[in-house]
Amino acid sequence: MDQRLPDLMNDTVVNVAQLLKQPVGATRTFDLQVARVPLDDELSAREVRATIRLTRIETGILAHGEVTGVVSLVCVRCLTEFDQPFRANFDGEFRPSVDVRSGEALPIPEDDDELFIIDHNHELDVEPLLRQVILLALPMRPVCGDQCAGFQPTFPADDEEGDERLAVLRTLLGEGQA
């Protein structure tokens, strides 16, 4: 019953008209690659790759899969930007907005963050699901890595002072050896 769909490149929309006409349990599998997925006003995911299996269920379509990629985050300790890789498994339910056979509009549950909608052209867009999954996969307090040096203020005055002290020390040592 599983059919392989063409891979999606920089696209997150798949037409599911045929799958909606299939019996419950029928599946379609595809891979996608997207250069950039906007997450919110400031963040976006890059190099996003996912393998997704769509399964026909009683109420619509279940999207199941795994997504990987990177997001530029700011380290909470040293305040520098770094690339945070992510990997997450997900399940998301998509409800059709029209009946695929009759073309009649179907009731859409409102105010349900867990549900995604298949539009009237039977196009299923996985982007809102991926956005939700990726945001949840990111650390609450991102740290750039085990080698993070922590917060290191750099004041030129400090450096000069340090150099002067070193110069004094070198002079003393030099005199000691002479």
Ligand SMILES: [Zn+2]
């Ligand atoms: Zn850091």
